[in-house]
Amino acid sequence: MAGEATQQLTTKELWAGKRSPFSISYGKMMMWFFLISDALTFTGFLSALAFMRVKYADVWPITENIFYHFPFVHHTELPLLYVAFMTFILIISSVTMVLAVEAGHRMDKKGVTKWLFLTVIGGAVFLGSQAWEWSTFIQGSEYGAYDMGDGTMARLMNEEGTEIQLRDRTVISGAEAEEIKANHRVVQGANLHENEYGLPLYADFFFFITGFHGTHVLSGVIINLIILLNVRKGVYQKTGHYEMVEKVGLYWHFIDLVWVFVFTFFYLV
Amino acid sequence: MKRDDIIEYSLHAHHSEEEGVKKRKEIYKVTIILSVITIIEVTMGIVLGKALFLDNQSAWDMIKVAYIGLTAVKAAYIIMVFMHLGEERKPLRWLILAPYMFFLLYLLFFILVEAGADTAI
Numbered sequence: 371m372a373g374e375a376t377q378q379l380t381t382k383e384l385w386a387g388k389r390s391p392f393s394i395s396y397g398k399m400m401m402w403f404f405l406i407s408d409a410l411t412f413t414g415f416l417s418a419l420a421f422m423r424v425k426y427a428d429v430w431p432i433t434e435n436i437f438y439h440f441p442f443v444h445h446t447e448l449p450l451l452y453v454a455f456m457t458f459i460l461i462i463s464s465v466t467m468v469l470a471v472e473a474g475h476r477m478d479k480k481g482v483t484k485w486l487f488l489t490v491i492g493g494a495v496f497l498g499s500q501a502w503e504w505s506t507f508i509q510g511s512e513y514g515a516y517d518m519g520d521g522t523m524a525r526l527m528n529e530e531g532t533e534i535q536l537r538d539r540t541v542i543s544g545a546e547a548e549e550i551k552a553n554h555r556v557v558q559g560a561n562l563h564e565n566e567y568g569l570p571l572y573a574d575f576f577f578f579i580t581g582f583h584g585t586h587v588l589s590g591v592i593i594n595l596i597i598l599l600n601v602r603k604g605v606y607q608k609t610g611h612y613e614m615v616e617k618v619g620l621y622w623h624f625i626d627l628v629w630v631f632v633f634t635f636f637y638l639v
Numbered sequence: 640m641k642r643d644d645i646i647e648y649s650l651h652a653h654h655s656e657e658e659g660v661k662k663r664k665e666i667y668k669v670t671i672i673l674s675v676i677t678i679i680e681v682t683m684g685i686v687l688g689k690a691l692f693l694d695n696q697s698a699w700d701m702i703k704v705a706y707i708g709l710t711a712v713k714a715a716y717i718i719m720v721f722m723h724l725g726e727e728r729k730p731l732r733w734l735i736l737a738p739y740m741f742f743l744l745y746l747l748f749f750i751l752v753e754a755g756a757d758t759a760i
Binding site for chain 1: 646647651652653654655659662663666669670674677680681683684685688703706707717721722723726727728731734735738739742743746747751753755
């Protein structure tokens with residue numbers, strides 16, 4: 371953060387010992403090191419996704435055909451809108467966190483409490499949204515989909531299965547649909563073994579990557595809550611600085627950062 | 640026992656009310672940039688749905704590159720402004736970014752080659 375880091379010091383002074391050459395406290399430095407290793411873990415997951423995505427490019431499910439649900443809105447397809455809402459919530463909670471850090475630099479206890487509280491709320495809303503999205507994904511579409519045998523699925527547009535939507539969103543009916551109906555089985559919902567939206571591998575990646583990220587959000591909300599209680603008790607007012615808020619802030623921004631990449635590589639591309 | 644040889648760098652990080660106003664202004668500016676980029680991405684995703692491009696791979700590739708570029712811009716703003724890495728000393732900045740970039744490029748190169756991306760293009 372500003373302050374010491376903006377002071378002009380010679381290299382000799384900085385590296386002479388008895389001080390941090392980076393003008394940063396031990397705690398913040400270690401938080402950065404942890405974040406690098408955590409970032410590499412997520413990079414590993416997203417690279418694995420990229421590997422399979424390229425390998426099965428011809429049959430990989432199309433996200434607009436999967437995430438079109440919206441809470442309290444039925445029988446309307448709103449592709450990607452709810453994921454966009456979740457992304458927005460996480461960005462805003464990142465903003466409230468940086469505002470809490472800024473208030474801490476002015477020793478404004480009331481400001482820190484307010485912004486940190488809003489950050490916790492944002493995290494909780496995100497977690498709830500993710501729970502809803504998981505349950506929607508697990509339950510599946512209204513009528514399920516036919517397993518076409520080549521890795522793709524064809525969605526039933528009505529209960530009888532006489533109208534079927536293929537991967538490229540063309541809808542077929544009549545004799546063609548009858549033939550598919552006679553020769554293929556219906557899958558509804560998704561789990562680690564079966565996925566009505568396409569390759570089971572896709573569902574595995576969905577549960578694993580968004581699950582691992584969600585676990586980070588959960589721990590982030592809990593840590594933020596603990597720090598919020600400390601702020602209210604006046605612990606950091608007594609210490610003379612709010613560096614602890616800055617440290618948990620780094621973690622929270624990192625969670626937002628990871629989601630930005632998950633959003634792009636899982637949902638958009 | 641309280642040690643007196645430890646420098647509390649955080650005590651230097653305090654700033655005045657006037658500086659706070661300036662800092663908040665920048666935070667709001669970045670908020671708007673991040674929101675606008677997200678809105679552009681989602682609009683692109685809805686209007687230019689992937690199903691439209693199943694038989695036009697090169698057009699889809701261009702959209703993909705645009706997505707990755709926009710994401711990189713978002714990531715840079717979050718790291719440099721929200722995480723304050725832009726305000727840290729330069730050696731620390733490189734200490735954090737360089738090893739990560741190295742492993743990222745290393746991993747991506749091998750994984751894409753192994754997946755057959757080189758033969759697909």
